[in-house]
Amino acid sequence: AQTVTQSQPEMSVQEAETVTLSCTYDTSESDYYLFWYKQPPSRQMILVIRQEAYKQQNATENRFSVNFQKAAKSFSLKISDSQLGDAAMYFCAYKRTSGTYKYIFGTGTRLKVLA
Amino acid sequence: GAVVSQHPSRVICKSGTSVKIECRSLDFQATTMFWYRQFPKKSLMLMATSNEGSKATYEQGVEKDKFLINHASLTLSTLTVTSAHPEDSSFYICSARDRQGGGLNQPQHFGDGTRLSIL
Numbered sequence: 331a332q333t334v335t336q337s338q339p340e341m342s343v344q345e346a347e348t349v350t351l352s353c354t355y356d357t358s359e360s361d362y363y364l365f366w367y368k369q370p371p372s373r374q375m376i377l378v379i380r381q382e383a384y385k386q387q388n389a390t391e392n393r394f395s396v397n398f399q400k401a402a403k404s405f406s407l408k409i410s411d412s413q414l415g416d417a418a419m420y421f422c423a424y425k426r427t428s429g430t431y432k433y434i435f436g437t438g439t440r441l442k443v444l445a
Numbered sequence: 446g447a448v449v450s451q452h453p454s455r456v457i458c459k460s461g462t463s464v465k466i467e468c469r470s471l472d473f474q475a476t477t478m479f480w481y482r483q484f485p486k487k488s489l490m491l492m493a494t495s496n497e498g499s500k501a502t503y504e505q506g507v508e509k510d511k512f513l514i515n516h517a518s519l520t521l522s523t524l525t526v527t528s529a530h531p532e533d534s535s536f537y538i539c540s541a542r543d544r545q546g547g548g549l550n551q552p553q554h555f556g557d558g559t560r561l562s563i564l
Contacts, residue, residue: 339486365552367555374449374556374557374558375538375540375555376555377552380552421488421489431477431479431494431553432491432494433479433489433491433553435488435489435490436488437486437487437488438486438488
């Protein structure tokens with residue numbers, strides 16, 4: 331069975347600084363998708379970034395980028411130039427590419443942004 | 446962007462009450478919706494997959510008679526917690542997949558969640 335682990339329950343970053351959130355996963359599949367979702371205090375989960383396992387190039391979305399290490403089964407999220415609005419819970423999620431819509435989520439990392 | 450509305454946002458009720466939570470896709474059609482349960486400082490746990498016009502698929506360990514799911518239209522799924530007890534208190538989140546989203550690998554769109562508190 332696939333599992334997703336986020337070992338950092340909470341992280342803090344100074345405004346305008348860079349922070350990296352860790353995520354590791356376990357799977358026997360060779361092709362899959364990985365996601366980072368953001369859950370602000372308002373609670374609606376928002377997709378931050380997505381990585382397809384067959385792509386070697388790391389995904390980037392503006393200030394958000396990932397470091398995808400397939401062999402190590404690692405998928406970290408880097409937030410550059412952190413802003414107060416980045417404060418939220420961040421969830422790493424895994425999904426197989428075929429046969430299911432089911433997501434497997436990590437336990438989340440709460441990010442605090444300090445002014 | 447795609448919007449999923451969940452209602453109510455918060456419910457407080459007595460033990461033994463049945464509670465219905467609605468999940469609506471506002472600007473897209475969703476053949477598939479998902480119901481998650483989130484415990485404090487815990488991950489989202491998928492409870493069931495709701496399919497329009499057919500029976501929901503429940504995850505192992507989830508009581509289907511306890512958590513009734515109805516997906517009556519392409520824009521609405523409901524979760525009814527029957528005869529709720531304090532241990533059912535939790536944060537329930539729905540998500541929906543756009544039927545025109547291009548296949549299995551499109552991201553899901555999440556609702557705001559419902560905080561259920563059973564006294």
